Amino acid sequence: MKSVEIRKTELEARRAQLLARMEQVESELDSHIEKDWADAAVEQEQDEVLEDLGESAQQELRAIEAALERIAEGEYGFCVTCGERIDEARLDLLPATPFCRNHAPGAKAKRG
Incomplete structure (x- = not known):
């Protein structure tokens, strides 16, 4: 069983x-030079991928920030819906999750 301090360190490292990564994405998006039409089309596709990566990183970052806040408040590791302790294996996979397995988004659909 990992301590809250170990999880905090892991979350801070991931943050x-x-x-x-977000800084690299911004730098890449800002580093365009004039290109011919074909190069510009390829670059636009790459920009869309980079923007998706940036949005994904922002979502994960918000989840990490919320988890760090729950750590500071002494509420980390407990489901924000039911208050039950979140299983260690689930926290190993999703250290920033605020939900137990039963209250995770889509949990009812998965259970059938």
Whole structure:
């Protein structure tokens, strides 16, 4: 069983990775030079992929920030819906999750 401090350190490390990745995405998006039509079309496709990566990173970053806030408040590891402890295996896979398995988005659809 990992301590809350270990999980906090892992979340902070992941946050640093995401911030660095977002900075790289912004830099890449800002580094365009005039290109011919074909190069511009390829670059636009790459920009869309980079923007999707940036949005994904922002969503994960918000989840991490919320998890760090729950750690500070002493509420980390407990489901925000029912208050039950979140299973360690679930936290290993999704350390920023605010939900137990039963209250995760889409849980009812998965259970049938």
